[in-house]
Every structure is written in C-alpha cells, then in structure tokens.
Amino acid sequence: MHDTRQRRRRRYGWWGLIVLLVSACAFSTRVAASVVVPLSLPQLTRSATTIVDGVVTEVRVVEGPSGAERLALVRVTETWKGTPVETLYVHLPGGRLGRTETIVVGAPVVHAGDRMVWFLDTHPRGGHVVLGLHQGVLRTQAGRDGNVLVLTPPSDAGARGDLRRLPRRLSDVAADVRALLDAGDQP
Numbered sequence: 001m002h003d004t005r006q007r008r009r010r011r012y013g014w015w016g017l018i019v020l021l022v023s024a025c026a027f028s029t030r031v032a033a034s035v036v037v038p039l040s041l042p043q044l045t046r047s048a049t050t051i052v053d054g055v056v057t058e059v060r061v062v063e064g065p066s067g068a069e070r071l072a073l074v075r076v077t078e079t080w081k082g083t084p085v086e087t088l089y090v091h092l093p094g095g096r097l098g099r100t101e102t103i104v105v106g107a108p109v110v111h112a113g114d115r116m117v118w119f120l121d122t123h124p125r126g127g128h129v130v131l132g133l134h135q136g137v138l139r140t141q142a143g144r145d146g147n148v149l150v151l152t153p154p155s156d157a158g159a160r161g162d163l164r165r166l167p168r169r170l171s172d173v174a175a176d177v178r179a180l181l182d183a184g185d186q187p
Contacts, residue, residue, distance in 0.1 A: 039132045044132065045081070050121075051081040053077045108136075117140065150173050
C-alpha cells in the first residue's frame with residue numbers, strides 16, 4: 001500500500017510538471033525593453049524642427065494606428081525655433097478610450113493649463129511629436145521671486161544625474177537655445 005502511494009505521487013508530480021511547462025509555453029508573452037538615451041540641450045536644440053514655450057489648452061484622446069494617443073492643443077507663448085504660430089497640436093502616445101488604456105512608459109504627462117517648453121519634430125499625420133519622449137518637454141514652475149523656472153537637460157551629452165542641475169529662469173534657457181541656434185548648432 002505504501003509503495004502504491006509513492007508511485008501515485010510520482011505520477012502526479014510528473015503530470016503537474018508537464019501541465020506547468022505546457023501552460024508556461026502556451027501563455028508566455030513577448031517581453032521587450034527600451035533604453036532612452038539622455039539628450040543634452042544642444043542635441044535637443046539641433047534635432048528639433050520647432051521649439052516653443054506654450055500652455056496646454058486641451059488634451060483629448062483619439063484612436064491612433066497603434067492604440068490610443070493623446071492630442072495636446074498648445075497655445076504658443078513664444079517660438080524659439082521654427083515658423084511662429086499661435087497654436088499647434090502635439091501627438092503624445094498613450095491614453096484611455098472607453099475600457100481600453102494604452103500606457104507608454106516615458107511618455108510625457110500633460111494636463112490643460114500646464115506651461116512647458118516643447119522640443120518638437122513634425123508628425124507624419126500632421127501636427128508635431130515630442131523629441132525623446134519626456135526629454136523634449138520641459139515643465140515650468142513659478143519661482144518664489146515671480147520668475148518662471150525650468151529644469152533643463154544637461155549641457156553635455158551623457159551627463160545623467162548631474163546633481164548640480166537646478167531650475168533656471170526661463171529667459172536664461174531661451175537665451176541658451178538662441179545662442180546655440182546663432183552658433184549654427186542646428187540642422
């Protein structure tokens with residue numbers, strides 16, 4: 001009787017292992033990873049076709065070719081590079097349509113009323129797209145002295161995690177971008 005129990009346990013153990021392996025193969029999903037290379041202020045300035053300081057006035061979710069995407073309507077305060085316009089649309093990946101949500105890690109989160117500096121490229125379906133996902137959107141904030149401040153990317157490529165980076169006045173960042181453009185650091 002004891003020998004019969006051991007055989008039964010061994011048999012159920014093998015069946016359990018087989019079921020586990022078949023389940024793992026049947027329900028496995030493809031796993032992919034991405035690496036975002038940090039972009040410096042000169043790289044963003046050079047790569048952008050349009051650079052603007054603007055306020056988000058509306059964000060709506062639409063069906064895109066690979067899931068939901070957000071369209072942010074931006075009222076342009078000042079154009080630093082490109083053709084001056086009053087408003088422009090920016091395509092942002094991700095969003096919720098009905099019960100389906102598309103999440104893109106690293107995509108900028110924007111809301112109506114946010115003031116940002118946008119480093120943009122043209123989008124094939126019209127409008128614009130942000131360079132480097134979140135790297136091409138610099139969020140502004142009001143300083144204690146009333147100046148508008150922005151945290152800029154490092155001046156040197158690959159200077160990740162530089163603890164000396166502090167929020168700077170928006171007017172100083174605009175001057176840096178214009179100096180880069182005047183120096184011929186553009187496409």
